[in-house]
Amino acid sequence: MTRRPFLAGNWKMYKTGTEAKKYLGEFKALVGTLSDRDVALGVPAAAIREAADAAGGSGILIGAQNIHFEKEGAFTGEISADMVKDAGASFVILGHSERRQFFGDTDSWVSKKLRAALGASLIPVVCVGESLAQREAGKTNELVESQLKGSLEGLAPDEAGTLVIAYEPVWAIGTGKTATTDQAQEVHLFIRKKLLELLGEKAAAETRILYGGSVKPDNAKALLAQPDIDGALVGGAALKPDSFAAIVKYDG
Numbered sequence: 001m002t003r004r005p006f007l008a009g010n011w012k013m014y015k016t017g018t019e020a021k022k023y024l025g026e027f028k029a030l031v032g033t034l035s036d037r038d039v040a041l042g043v044p045a046a047a048i049r050e051a052a053d054a055a056g057g058s059g060i061l062i063g064a065q066n067i068h069f070e071k072e073g074a075f076t077g078e079i080s081a082d083m084v085k086d087a088g089a090s091f092v093i094l095g096h097s098e099r100r101q102f103f104g105d106t107d108s109w110v111s112k113k114l115r116a117a118l119g120a121s122l123i124p125v126v127c128v129g130e131s132l133a134q135r136e137a138g139k140t141n142e143l144v145e146s147q148l149k150g151s152l153e154g155l156a157p158d159e160a161g162t163l164v165i166a167y168e169p170v171w172a173i174g175t176g177k178t179a180t181t182d183q184a185q186e187v188h189l190f191i192r193k194k195l196l197e198l199l200g201e202k203a204a205a206e207t208r209i210l211y212g213g214s215v216k217p218d219n220a221k222a223l224l225a226q227p228d229i230d231g232a233l234v235g236g237a238a239l240k241p242d243s244f245a246a247i248v249k250y251d252g
């Protein structure tokens with residue numbers, strides 16, 4: 001089964017709307033038209049509208065990096081799925097390890113946010129991944145399984161159509177230490193087996209599983225050549241149009 005590659009940048013807390021506009025102008029010129037893959041950028045909430053306008057008819061998907069799970073209410077500082085959708089987002093990153101580590105996002109919250117995302121027709125990109133201590137203790141699979149089960153809690157097989165999973169080992173994020181292609185493929189295959197148990201054959205075959213953690217132009221191709229790696233979630237290397245363009249244009 002061929003899954004359409006999904007190459008996503010995660011800008012984290014970098015770039016204003018003005019900077020997003022400038023970036024997209026340069027990025028579009030570098031990338032041109034790529035009809036065989038999805039290219040996406042998760043931008044700060046305040047930059048979504050400008051980024052979406054600048055992406056225009058290019059096909060580049062603009063997304064958010066978080067949402068609250070309620071539709072609306074007295075939740076000062078929060079932003080809903082409908083709000084980011086209205087601003088031009090078509091996907092949302094959920095349960096990124098930085099949200100889990102610094103802002104207390106739990107699997108249970110991620111599962112509620114997933115429901116909110118689907119309710120607003122946003123493509124959910126659900127992140128899982130182990131810390132260095134967990135890997136060294138031989139607990140990678142256990143941890144990834146429990147994050148998957150908790151984050152996908154309540155999701156029915158027929159709701160999984162747009163689901164995207166991102167495997168991001170925490171020890172590889174922003175450290176320059178990439179998982180080897182074998183290490184990444186092993187966990188991706190494990191995730192696919194768990195998707196089979198949790199959501200059935202169709203979802204296991206069709207769900208795109210992205211790798212994230214120090215993806216760069218020089219390692220993207222080898223990672224993306226693995227049978228169960230269907231895309232990338234790129235942090236640092238997505239902040240510059242030329243390096244992200246080099247990644248999304250990998251020849252696969």
Ligand code: 13P
Binds near residue numbers: 173
């Ligand atoms: P880096 O690519 O900077 O390691 O970040 C990965 C990441 O967290 C993407 O969500």
